[in-house]
Amino acid sequence: MRPLRDPAKLAAAASSQRHLREIHAHLLVSGRIASPPHLAAFLVSLASSSSESDDGDLSYARLLLPRRPATLLAHNSLLRALARGRRPHLAFGAFRDLPLAPDNYSFTFLVRAATALAAAAASALDAALIAGSVHASALRHGHAADPHVQSGAVSMYAAAGDVGAARAAFAEIASPDVVCVTAMVGALATGGEADAARELFDGMPQRDHVAWNAMIAGYVRTGRSREALRLFDEMRHAGAAVGEVTLVSALTACAQLGALERGKWVHSYAHSRGMRLSVTLGTALIDMYSKCGAVATAMEVFDSMGERNVYTWTSAVSGLAMNGMGRDCLELFKRMESTGVEPNGVTFVAVLRGCSMAGLVDEGRACFDSMKSNHGIDPWLEHYGCMVDLYGRAGRLDDAVNFINGMPLEPHEGVWGALLNASRIHKNVELGQYAMDKLIAIESKNDAAHVLLSNIYADSQNWKGVSNVRNMMKAKGVKKMPGCSAIEVGGKVHEFFVGGKTHPRYKEIEMMLAEMSQRLRLQGYIANTKEVLFDIEEEDKEDAISLHSEKLALAFGLVALPEDMEIRIVKNLRVCEDCHDYTKMISKVFNREIVMRDRNRFHHFKDGACSCRDYW
DNA sequence: GTAGGGTTAG
Numbered sequence: 340m341r342p343l344r345d346p347a348k349l350a351a352a353a354s355s356q357r358h359l360r361e362i363h364a365h366l367l368v369s370g371r372i373a374s375p376p377h378l379a380a381f382l383v384s385l386a387s388s389s390s391e392s393d394d395g396d397l398s399y400a401r402l403l404l405p406r407r408p409a410t411l412l413a414h415n416s417l418l419r420a421l422a423r424g425r426r427p428h429l430a431f432g433a434f435r436d437l438p439l440a441p442d443n444y445s446f447t448f449l450v451r452a453a454t455a456l457a458a459a460a461a462s463a464l465d466a467a468l469i470a471g472s473v474h475a476s477a478l479r480h481g482h483a484a485d486p487h488v489q490s491g492a493v494s495m496y497a498a499a500g501d502v503g504a505a506r507a508a509f510a511e512i513a514s515p516d517v518v519c520v521t522a523m524v525g526a527l528a529t530g531g532e533a534d535a536a537r538e539l540f541d542g543m544p545q546r547d548h549v550a551w552n553a554m555i556a557g558y559v560r561t562g563r564s565r566e567a568l569r570l571f572d573e574m575r576h577a578g579a580a581v582g583e584v585t586l587v588s589a590l591t592a593c594a595q596l597g598a599l600e601r602g603k604w605v606h607s608y609a610h611s612r613g614m615r616l617s618v619t620l621g622t623a624l625i626d627m628y629s630k631c632g633a634v635a636t637a638m639e640v641f642d643s644m645g646e647r648n649v650y651t652w653t654s655a656v657s658g659l660a661m662n663g664m665g666r667d668c669l670e671l672f673k674r675m676e677s678t679g680v681e682p683n684g685v686t687f688v689a690v691l692r693g694c695s696m697a698g699l700v701d702e703g704r705a706c707f708d709s710m711k712s713n714h715g716i717d718p719w720l721e722h723y724g725c726m727v728d729l730y731g732r733a734g735r736l737d738d739a740v741n742f743i744n745g746m747p748l749e750p751h752e753g754v755w756g757a758l759l760n761a762s763r764i765h766k767n768v769e770l771g772q773y774a775m776d777k778l779i780a781i782e783s784k785n786d787a788a789h790v791l792l793s794n795i796y797a798d799s800q801n802w803k804g805v806s807n808v809r810n811m812m813k814a815k816g817v818k819k820m821p822g823c824s825a826i827e828v829g830g831k832v833h834e835f836f837v838g839g840k841t842h843p844r845y846k847e848i849e850m851m852l853a854e855m856s857q858r859l860r861l862q863g864y865i866a867n868t869k870e871v872l873f874d875i876e877e878e879d880k881e882d883a884i885s886l887h888s889e890k891l892a893l894a895f896g897l898v899a900l901p902e903d904m905e906i907r908i909v910k911n912l913r914v915c916e917d918c919h920d921y922t923k924m925i926s927k928v929f930n931r932e933i934v935m936r937d938r939n940r941f942h943h944f945k946d947g948a949c950s951c952r953d954y955w
Numbered sequence: 956g957t958a959g960g961g962t963t964a965g
Contacts, residue, residue, distance in 0.1 A: 415957050447958040487959040494960065521960040552961035559962095587962040622963040653964040688965045721965070 409438040415445055422452035443485040446477045450491035457499035466499035474508070486516055493522040502530030517543065521550045528557025533566075548580040556588045564592035565832065568601065583609075583620050590623040597909035597936050598827045599631035616644055622651045629658025632907055632934040632941050652680050657689035662941045663950045665697020672706070684719055691725035695732055696940060698954060703729045724753035731761025732954065736770060752782045759788055763795045771795040784817045787912075824892035825909045828899045835891035842891075844898065851894040858928050864921070889918045889935065893925060896933075905932035913938050919955075923947050
């Protein structure tokens with residue numbers, strides 16, 4: 340082998356990772372490992388991103404660190420790689436063992452590692468401790484005024500869940516540049532203060548595309564998707580550089596809203612711009628299509644992707660689950676296992692929910708057991724909740740109770756809530772009361788639970804029980820969250836609330852409601868009033884029910900959408916039994932496909948039947 | 956010849 344003397348050529352050769360060890364050996368033999376220093380640093384960072392340094396401890400990269408002379412450049416490169424790696428805490432050890440005093444670069448990497456750790460910390464206290472000590476250390480070494488450290492500190496505190504500390508760190512910056520302000524915008528939004536974030540954003544002297552992205556993502560994170568999409572439009576009109584990150588946030592917003600038309604538009608926008616279907620973009624698309632009920636399209640995207648990670652697979656598994664395709668969900672999960680992408684806790688939540696939706700009790704149980712035995716994951720409370728739901732929905736109430744009794748963790752409200760819901764489905768008043776007692780002991784103000792219990796009583800004609808629940812809610816100040824249904828027409832999302840009459844086209848809606856009632860009556864439809872929470876006069880009940888938000892949205896859909904178009908409705912709560920029956924009938928009488936997303940899942944209505952087979 | 960802010964699953 341001819342000796343390589345030119346550093347550039349060496350670097351080019353080494354950039355083929357496979358040859359890294361050969362180059363290393365060559366350097367050792369030729370005695371050139373120590374110089375020039377930037378080359379050593381380059382090799383360290385190269386080795387750091389190599390898949391050969393499997394465990395994330397970068398043992399091979401460490402071998403490349405020149406001992407004499409030790410350079411901060413090379414050590415910083417290692418810090419950088421550790422901070423970005425899967426085990427960021429290792430950056431702390433490397434930082435402690437630095438042979439030279441850390442500089443401002445070292446601190447930016449340490450801050451980055453701390454940010455990752457704080458975000459994953461078991462408790463808020465742990466997170467605050469990590470963030471605080473790193474910041475203090477930067478201060479001691481005189482690097483706290485470096486803009487790179489400052490912006491990092493703001494995000495670090497936000498990741499630690501301490502917006503107050505982020506604010507304080509930001510306040511100390513004499514003249515914050517665009518990056519620092521953007522970090523603060525993100526920090527405020529992370530802390531749920533989207534309005535404060537927006538104020539800061541609006542006051543920015545200049546904003547680049549990252550600032551726009553931060554604000555849009557901030558709205559999405561705080562559940563304000565409509566504002567996110569509005570800002571996305573503004574961003575395009577302002578001529579800022581819309582990139583993949585922007586589109587991913589926009590897609591997440593569409594997913595939250597169930598806004599399929601807008602979601603498709605974003606998809607074709609990405610396509611027309613020649614954007615590659617990256618893992619992140621593809622995953623966001625799968626999520627969006629799934630949450631808009633277009634699960635077939637979601638799977639097309641999934642199939643077309645070249646690279647898929649655990650998020651991608653989980654999105655797809657979850658999409659099938661929420662659309663009630665339990666068999667396909669389980670099949671895809673098995674495919675995932677055989678592909679070698681390791682599922683995590685979130686994946687199991689998805690597949691267990693899929694089994695539960697489809698009544699696949701034994702299969703679900705097998706998945707649950709395999710979590711620990713095949714994947715080394717200790718089940719979370721959510722997983723126990725899924726199992727109670729799985730047994731409970733299937734009518735195996737004894738198994739559900741026994742399962743709870745055998746839990747190694749203290750059951751949380753989700754577990755009792757699942758039992759309560761199962762009691763409702765299978766009309767077991769006693770068990771429902773028991774679950775409710777347990778639930779109230781943990782979380783006394785759960786509005787959904789009160790409504791469920793009321794429904795259980797109503798179902799057994801126990802009006803005294805219904806009114807007791809109502810009084811209990813009044814006494815405790817528990818308010819039923821108002822039902823809201825949304826429907827997208829012409830790219831605009833219209834929202835309806837119970838009994839709402841404020842829509843500009845309400846006259847037409849009212850006429851359509853009358854037509855719907857009439858045509859249903861002819862088909863022998865009888866209103867089901869038993870799930871009405873409030874004890875109003877019987878004749879009013881039918882009116883109250885007929886104005887449930889999903890019915891208003893449905894009527895509007897019939898009025899405003901072309902006849903050959905399916906009607907898609909997104910509801911914030913669980914759909915009530917009457918509305919479910921009603922929608923089934925409408926799908927038959929009006930010969931329309933109707934897709935309804937409720938709090939938990941999708942209902943695909945067609946020809947008088949629902950994809951959930953009334954099992955929800 | 957290493958740095959900072961924005962993105963995906965429950």
